[in-house]
Amino acid sequence: MRRAAFRIRVRLGHAVHQSPRVLDQCLQIDVRASVQGTGVVIEVHDTGPGPAVDAVDGVGLRNSRERLTQAFGRAATLALQSAGPCGGCIARIDLPLSTLEAA
Numbered sequence: 001m002r003r004a005a006f007r008i009r010v011r012l013g014h015a016v017h018q019s020p021r022v023l024d025q026c027l028q029i030d031v032r033a034s035v036q037g038t039g040v041v042i043e044v045h046d047t048g049p050g051p052a053v054d055a056v057d058g059v060g061l062r063n064s065r066e067r068l069t070q071a072f073g074r075a076a077t078l079a080l081q082s083a084g085p086c087g088g089c090i091a092r093i094d095l096p097l098s099t100l101e102a103a
Contacts, residue, residue, distance in 0.1 A: 027046060027047055027048055028046065028047045029044060029045070029046045029047075030044070030045040030046075031043070031044050031045075032045070035097070038096060038097055038098070039075070039094055039095055039096045039097055040094075040095045040097060041092065041093070041094055041095075042092070042093040042095070043090055043091070043092050043093075044090070044091040044093075045083060045088065045089070045090050046083075046088055046089050047083075047087065047088050048087065048088060048089060049087050050082045050083060050087045050088050050089045051080055051081070051082055051089055061078070061080070064078055065077075065078050068093065068095075071099075072095050072096065072099040073096065073099050075094075075095075075096040075099070076093070076094065076095050076096065076099065077092075077093070077094045078091065078092070078093050079091070079092045080092075
């Protein structure tokens with residue numbers, strides 16, 4: 001479980017480091033985690049510009065998904081969505097509890 005927590009902290013740290021830096025605007029990042037059913041859901045909300053409407057997965061997102069799969073199995077997922085019309089992004093990571101207990 002400690003290795004899993006460390007991996008998640010590394011990913012969150014990377015997300016903060018890669019967050020957009022907008023002049024004259026305060027970027028807020030909110031991290032929420034909860035147990036839902038047989039898994040853990042981690043959501044990272046930010047107040048940045050959000051993903052473009054026509055955005056496609058880039059190398060960083062593909063690499064993050066691959067690393068999640070390697071660490072936690074195929075049931076682990078990572079999804080991005082817009083936080084709403086005012087901007088922002090929500091990154092949602094779903095991890096099965098069984099893989100967290102084994103990590």
